[in-house]
Amino acid sequence: MHGAKPIPKSFAASGPLRGIVRVPGDKSISHRALMFAALAVGESRITGLLEGEDVLATAAALRAMGADIVRADGTWTVHGVGVGGLMQPETALDMGNSGTSTRLLMGLVASHPITATFTGDASLSQRPMGRVSDPLSLTGAEFGASPLGTLPLMVRGICPAVPISYRLPVASAQVKSAVLLAGLNTPGITEVIEPVPTRDHSERMLKGFGADLSVETDAEGVRTIRLMGEAELKPQDIDVPGDPSSAAFPIVAALITPGSEVTVMNVGMNPTRTGIYKMLEAMGAGLTYRNEREVGGEPVADITAKHSALKGITVPPEVAPSMIDEFPIFFVAAAMAEGTTTASGLEELRVKESDRLAFMAAGLTAIGAKVEEREDGLTIEGNSGKPLTGGAMVVSALDHRIAMSFAIAGLATEGGLQIDDMSPVATSFPGFEDMLSELAGK
Numbered sequence: 392m393h394g395a396k397p398i399p400k401s402f403a404a405s406g407p408l409r410g411i412v413r414v415p416g417d418k419s420i421s422h423r424a425l426m427f428a429a430l431a432v433g434e435s436r437i438t439g440l441l442e443g444e445d446v447l448a449t450a451a452a453l454r455a456m457g458a459d460i461v462r463a464d465g466t467w468t469v470h471g472v473g474v475g476g477l478m479q480p481e482t483a484l485d486m487g488n489s490g491t492s493t494r495l496l497m498g499l500v501a502s503h504p505i506t507a508t509f510t511g512d513a514s515l516s517q518r519p520m521g522r523v524s525d526p527l528s529l530t531g532a533e534f535g536a537s538p539l540g541t542l543p544l545m546v547r548g549i550c551p552a553v554p555i556s557y558r559l560p561v562a563s564a565q566v567k568s569a570v571l572l573a574g575l576n577t578p579g580i581t582e583v584i585e586p587v588p589t590r591d592h593s594e595r596m597l598k599g600f601g602a603d604l605s606v607e608t609d610a611e612g613v614r615t616i617r618l619m620g621e622a623e624l625k626p627q628d629i630d631v632p633g634d635p636s637s638a639a640f641p642i643v644a645a646l647i648t649p650g651s652e653v654t655v656m657n658v659g660m661n662p663t664r665t666g667i668y669k670m671l672e673a674m675g676a677g678l679t680y681r682n683e684r685e686v687g688g689e690p691v692a693d694i695t696a697k698h699s700a701l702k703g704i705t706v707p708p709e710v711a712p713s714m715i716d717e718f719p720i721f722f723v724a725a726a727m728a729e730g731t732t733t734a735s736g737l738e739e740l741r742v743k744e745s746d747r748l749a750f751m752a753a754g755l756t757a758i759g760a761k762v763e764e765r766e767d768g769l770t771i772e773g774n775s776g777k778p779l780t781g782g783a784m785v786v787s788a789l790d791h792r793i794a795m796s797f798a799i800a801g802l803a804t805e806g807g808l809q810i811d812d813m814s815p816v817a818t819s820f821p822g823f824e825d826m827l828s829e830l831a832g833k
């Protein structure tokens with residue numbers, strides 16, 4: 392696991408970035424593919440799975456609860472235990488850095504007659520889990536956590552659990568999914584009401600696995616998701632598309648580096664994930680989408696980005712959930728734009744793998760950008776395409792997306808920059824630095 396030994400690295404201005412690359416599989420879909428396959432009866436096969444530390448933590452936990460998961464020639468084969476068939480893990484489940492693994496698996500365990508303890512690294516151990524244990528407690532499951540509601544945390548599942556109707560108080564696909572996953576092994580209808588839409592991979596994939604799930608959207612855009620338990624899941628073959636969150640790094644790198652043209656193949660284009668591309672286009676980014684198609688029930692395209700003169704914008708707060716993981720790299724694009732960029736309504740960024748508003752503001756300021764940090768967002772005065780000063784050491788704070796965002800920012804500095812620790816990148820983007828070198832022709 393990363394974090395054992397920091398890996399400091401320097402990044403400096405590069406010539407034009409050119410080439411055609413792929414990024415690893417979608418992290419959200421990879422976690423769900425393993426979990427749903429582990430609950431199906433029979434053999435599922437998964438290709439394109441993200442083989443990063445976060446997803447490997449999910450695989451290890453599912454194995455510890457009885458699923459048979461093997462990898463051969465890049466294909467992952469899963470023999471599921473069936474809904475209701477998860478077994479008591481013998482030791483604590485180590486979730487590493489992965490909030491998605493923790494929160495979704497808490498949902499699964501809640502409606503099984505087992506007890507599991509979740510542990511994690513220093514970053515994950517600071518993240519709020521009450522947002523998941525609160526609704527799951529209503530089903531009858533019991534939770535024991537440290538006083539602040541953080542890991543280490545024990546879940547005592549209950550079977551049969553009580554089906555609940557839950558209105559999400561925060562826009563969170565993880566909370567939505569945890570409640571739905573508990574509903575899989577709960578007799579009756581589990582309902583989640585989602586006032587602000589978040590990524591809908593759980594809904595799409597559960598339907599694909601044969602669950603009885605419906606989604607209703609009212610005139611105000613409020614979504615009501617109903618899942619009938621106990622569900623029977625049928626094994627599936629899944630091809631995981633490239634992660635739009637990972638693709639944002641080479642794409643922003645091309646947009647801010649003069650002379651660049653980069654194509655990223657096979658990128659997921661689910662509308663609940665593409666806010667970053669819409670906002671970059673609103674800034675004047677030259678993006679082209681080709682070969683638009685469906686892969687595994689998800690829209691996919693090849694995206695080409697050309698160096699562009701970006702202009703500052705105001706990001707509407709309602710767009711935030713569809714680009715929630717992309718704000719760190721978006722702030723780098725904003726620092727290179729002409730004019731002011733303002734983004735608000737981003738309180739959730741303070742409880743991600745790090746406090747992303749604080750660490751992005753601090754790092755960007757250290758390399759010469761003009762940034763104002765507010766409680767719920769940032770305002771950035773762009774440098775009109777001119778390189779930032781650089782010359783500083785920035786902190787990645789056990790956060791893969793902070794590390795990768797500053798690696799890209801380094802390309803747009805006069806003096807380069809140093810990152811104290813690049814090891815977190817292994818959670819979501821193995822091969823990130825090799826991809827950058829390939830695009831720079833090094």
Ligand code: S3P
Pocket residue numbers: 418419420491562563564565566568590715716739
């Ligand atoms: C995810 C949901 C989001 C996102 C995370 C992955 C998911 O978290 O930030 O990287 O796979 O459901 P929240 O639900 O906390 O917004």
